[in-house]
Amino acid sequence: MVKHETYVKTNLKTLEKPCGQCRKSTIAKKSCLKCGRIICDNCAKFNMEDRYCPACFEKIKTLYKLV
DSSP states (O other): OHHHHHHHHHHHHHHEEEOTTTOOEEETTOBOTTTOOBOOTTTOEEETTEEEOHHHHHHHHHHHHHO
16 A cells, blocks of 8 residues: 555656746646646636636737737
8 A cells, every 4th residue: 555655646746847937836737828838726827718827828818909
């Protein structure tokens, strides 16, 4: 049983990466749709179900205003 717990903890640590904005540890799957930077839930901006970093979100928002 101990071997399984160690394996799970090791795998979770390899999946965790620092957030590109605040440097808080977060899961690597949570990345910006446009640039690919890893962003935690607190820093991410959402448009429908899409996830963006604050910089990309502002760029997209200004592009939509121009159209």
